[in-house]
Amino acid sequence: MASGLDDTREEENMSDPDVWNSNDIDSIDKKITEVANDNLDGIESSLNHIDKLNAKDFSDLHEEMKEMLGDLNKDNFKKAGKVIVNLSREEE
Numbered sequence: 001m002a003s004g005l006d007d008t009r010e011e012e013n014m015s016d017p018d019v020w021n022s023n024d025i026d027s028i029d030k031k032i033t034e035v036a037n038d039n040l041d042g043i044e045s046s047l048n049h050i051d052k053l054n055a056k057d058f059s060d061l062h063e064e065m066k067e068m069l070g071d072l073n074k075d076n077f078k079k080a081g082k083v084i085v086n087l088s089r090e091e092e
Helices: 004-015 022-048 055-071 074-090
Strands: none
Touching: 022 055
C-alpha cells in the first residue's frame, strides 16, 4: 500500500513537463490505436463467424455494433443507415 508521501511524489512527477513530452504522448496514442484496431479485428472476426456465435455472444456483438453506430459522425451514420435500410428491404 502506498503512503501519502508516495502519492505526493507521483503528483509532483505528473506536473513535471518532461512527463508529457511528445514521445510519451505519441506512445500513448499508438497504444490506443493498437487497442482500438485489435477491438475492430475482434468484431470483424465475430461477424465472419456469426453463425458459430451462441446467443450471449451474438447479443454482445449486437450491443457493440449499436455503440459503434452511436459513435459515427453524420456522414458515416447516413452511409450505415442506407446499408441497413437496403438490407431490410432485401429481407422482405
